[in-house]
Amino acid sequence: MALPATRPSGAVPSGAVLSADQLLELYYYLRLTRTLEERLVALYRQTKVIGGLFRSLGQEGESVASAYALERGRHRDILSPLIRNLGSLLVMGAQPIEILRQYMAKADSPTRGRELNVHFNDLEKGYLGQISHLGDMIPVMAGIALSFKLRAEPRVGLVYIGDGGTSTGTFHEGLNLAAVQRLPLVVIGEYNHWAYSTPPEKQFAVKDLAEKAKGYGVPSVTVDGNDVFAVYEATRFAVERARRGKGVHFIEVKTYRRKGHAEHDDQHYVPKTDLESWAKENDPIDRYTQRLLTADLITEGDLKDIDDRVRVEVDQATDACVNDPLPTSESALPGVYVDPPAADKLWFKVL
Amino acid sequence: MAELTFLEALRQGIWEEMERDERVFILGEDVGAYGGAFKVTDGFSKRFGESRVIDTPISEAAIVGAAAGAAHMGLRPVAEMQFIDFISCAYDMLTNYVATARYRAGLSTPMVVRGPCGGYVRGGPFHSQNPEAAFLHTPGLKIVYPATVRDAKGLIKSSIRDEDPVLYLEHKWLYRRIKEQLPEGEEILTPIGQARIAREGKHLSIISYGATLWKSLEAADQLEKADGVSVEVLDLRTLLPMDDAAIVATVKKTNKVLIVHEDTRTGGIAGEIAARINEQAFEWLDGPIMRVTAHDVPIPYAPTLEDFVLPQTDDIVKAARWLAAY
Numbered sequence: 249m250a251l252p253a254t255r256p257s258g259a260v261p262s263g264a265v266l267s268a269d270q271l272l273e274l275y276y277y278l279r280l281t282r283t284l285e286e287r288l289v290a291l292y293r294q295t296k297v298i299g300g301l302f303r304s305l306g307q308e309g310e311s312v313a314s315a316y317a318l319e320r321g322r323h324r325d326i327l328s329p330l331i332r333n334l335g336s337l338l339v340m341g342a343q344p345i346e347i348l349r350q351y352m353a354k355a356d357s358p359t360r361g362r363e364l365n366v367h368f369n370d371l372e373k374g375y376l377g378q379i380s381h382l383g384d385m386i387p388v389m390a391g392i393a394l395s396f397k398l399r400a401e402p403r404v405g406l407v408y409i410g411d412g413g414t415s416t417g418t419f420h421e422g423l424n425l426a427a428v429q430r431l432p433l434v435v436i437g438e439y440n441h442w443a444y445s446t447p448p449e450k451q452f453a454v455k456d457l458a459e460k461a462k463g464y465g466v467p468s469v470t471v472d473g474n475d476v477f478a479v480y481e482a483t484r485f486a487v488e489r490a491r492r493g494k495g496v497h498f499i500e501v502k503t504y505r506r507k508g509h510a511e512h513d514d515q516h517y518v519p520k521t522d523l524e525s526w527a528k529e530n531d532p533i534d535r536y537t538q539r540l541l542t543a544d545l546i547t548e549g550d551l552k553d554i555d556d557r558v559r560v561e562v563d564q565a566t567d568a569c570v571n572d573p574l575p576t577s578e579s580a581l582p583g584v585y586v587d588p589p590a591a592d593k594l595w596f597k598v599l
Numbered sequence: 600m601a602e603l604t605f606l607e608a609l610r611q612g613i614w615e616e617m618e619r620d621e622r623v624f625i626l627g628e629d630v631g632a633y634g635g636a637f638k639v640t641d642g643f644s645k646r647f648g649e650s651r652v653i654d655t656p657i658s659e660a661a662i663v664g665a666a667a668g669a670a671h672m673g674l675r676p677v678a679e680m681q682f683i684d685f686i687s688c689a690y691d692m693l694t695n696y697v698a699t700a701r702y703r704a705g706l707s708t709p710m711v712v713r714g715p716c717g718g719y720v721r722g723g724p725f726h727s728q729n730p731e732a733a734f735l736h737t738p739g740l741k742i743v744y745p746a747t748v749r750d751a752k753g754l755i756k757s758s759i760r761d762e763d764p765v766l767y768l769e770h771k772w773l774y775r776r777i778k779e780q781l782p783e784g785e786e787i788l789t790p791i792g793q794a795r796i797a798r799e800g801k802h803l804s805i806i807s808y809g810a811t812l813w814k815s816l817e818a819a820d821q822l823e824k825a826d827g828v829s830v831e832v833l834d835l836r837t838l839l840p841m842d843d844a845a846i847v848a849t850v851k852k853t854n855k856v857l858i859v860h861e862d863t864r865t866g867g868i869a870g871e872i873a874a875r876i877n878e879q880a881f882e883w884l885d886g887p888i889m890r891v892t893a894h895d896v897p898i899p900y901a902p903t904l905e906d907f908v909l910p911q912t913d914d915i916v917k918a919a920r921w922l923a924a925y
């Protein structure tokens with residue numbers, strides 16, 4: 249089934265063809281992202297989440313749509329998500345139970361309790377976890393893309409960077425390296441209007457992030473980040489271009505961070521009117537479903553079925569891990585190097 | 600007298616210096632209207648204006664580099680790292696540019712780089728670090744690491760007044776956990792380079808700093824009560840330059856030394872302290888110099904793992920008991 253070629257902006261996307269199943273699958277990931285996050289909020293309030301909780305409310309569209317434009321499956325494209333790209337991780341095949349275990353620092357979490365939240369990998373499924381240091385994943389993902397190029401594999405890397413993150417040195421070095429090497433890398437710049445409490449005008453003197461990329465000779469485009477189709481289209485184009493050996497592409501997605509930097513932050517510095525208008529008029533999931541319903545591509549019943557399925561999945565995943573144990577103390581020691589197998593247990597621990 | 604937390608004392612120290620000296624200004628991420636991630640600079644931009652409390656882009660190298668340039672010109676920048684873990688992004692600026700400036704070029708660089716460090720807060724590998732050892736090896740920098748409310752204030756003020764670049768490490772676990780009465784109207788200036796006896800004792804010395812100073816004091820109390828062992832606790836306060844005289848004095852007094860720090864063991868500060876004791880007070884020792892430190896792994900997130908990896912009061916008790924019996 250072809251997607252009706254209209255965007256709220258009026259621009260016409262070219263050639264985006266998504267089947268009915270794909271349209272529903274996209275909705276499934278959007279809903280799963282939001283529902284899973286709501287579950288994490290509940291667990292956070294019950295102090296079951298150990299560290300902070302970072303929301304992607306209102307940004308699920310760009311995460312899900314950009315990841316969905318990749319070739320997924322074992323040993324295909326690889327992306328590196330940031331803390332607000334839960335949706336991207338889910339699209340790449342990370343399981344809700346893995347996310348829940350990570351946040352609750354469970355023994356069976358992907359990092360066995362060593363790292364937080366979405367900081368985990370599965371290179372076979374196609375995702376590389378970030379570290380906290382913003383910008384660092386740009387050069388690292390350039391390296392992943394370099395391996396694709398050196399081995400002449402038709403694979404693409406995709407990496408996210410926040411509007412604030414584009415101020416780091418590593419972002420600039422990594423993007424430039426990728427540009428001169430013509431690496432198969434797509435960079436998604438997330439203009440969500442805030443970097444913690446800092447607004448864009450204190451972060452950079454250009455209007456659009458896309459301008460920064462141009463400075464490195466990287467083709468760039470700015471799209472409506474809460475329009476799932478627009479993001480999908482733009483990413484699809486960039487990914488296929490990269491796959492054909494045409495080099496890096498930068499996509500700026502304009503969106504809005506509708507929750508505080510993390511759950512502890514009441515975002516008193518964010519204008520209430522902004523929050524209201526983005527929630528009411530520009531919610532990516534509402535916009536997506538409205539559009540499909542209006543075009544008679546899906547029914548309310550389809551949506552409800554998916555909502556129910558998601559709720560059951562999230563319930564089941566929670567039940568299956570919420571009472572799991574934390575890691576045993578001494579499991580902290582192995583794995584710093586391949587060999588020797590474990591760090592020394594210090595002398596005072598055995599007195 | 601007013602009872603202040605560690606964080607309030609630090610805040611007050613910077614505030615007083617900004618009132619006293621218009622050359623002092625702040626730069627860092629979210630330090631302005633937001634008042635900093637931990638609220639250390641809360642209210643500063645209202646009082647001192649946006650030109651003296653500068654919200655920067657997320658650019659640690661630029662923050663430190665710009666602080667250095669301004670310092671050359673006679674200003675007194677106080678740069679905040681939102682978490683000290685991100686100081687690694689400014690490592691080049693600090694070690695190559697800032698630290699060498701006076702020696703190689705005769706340039707004065709009076710600046711402070713400060714930020715929340717340390718673990719015990721479930722922060723995981725990138726929000727729990729103690730970076731002091733990475734900078735101890737850099738002639739030209741000073742490193743202070745206050746443990747008390749009084750020193751939080753006294754050391755930030757001295758750091759701002761110092762003619763050389765100072766790295767001021769503030770343990771986030773202490774921010775709101777400890778309180779102390781500080782006299783109002785008294786100018787509190789803790790001299791850089793001077794350690795402090797935090798607890799007098801006869802049988803054994805614990806040398807520590809930061810959060811583990813408090814765990815060492817707790818351990819000393821327990822040992823006194825349970826074993827009748829009298830433990831002296833030395834709070835280093837400044838790590839660079841190190842107060843050799845205070846270290847040697849406590850060794851000569853008790854003849855046994857346990858060094859306790861939260862940073863990992865290999866290449867940690869304890870190794871340097873042990874070497875100095877060997878060089879300057881070897882004959883006064885009645886036992887090996889021992890260390891209680893974090894294990895040599897990145898700081899993990901899960902409470903069970905973090906509690907095991909980082910030194911705890913109980914570890915210090917056991918280690919000190921062993922050394923006392925040596």
Ligand SMILES: Cc1ncc(C[n+]2csc(CCOP(=O)(O)OP(=O)(O)O)c2C)c(N)n1
Binds near residue numbers: 438628685
């Ligand atoms: C190098 C570095 N400096 C500081 C921080 C602390 N920090 C964490 S998130 C954040 C704001 C990030 O803003 P942005 O990149 O726009 O991402 P968003 O939170 O909006 O998704 C800051 C300053 C960090 N993680 N890394």
Ligand SMILES: [Mg+2]
Binds near residue numbers: 410411438444
């Ligand atoms: Mg942002």
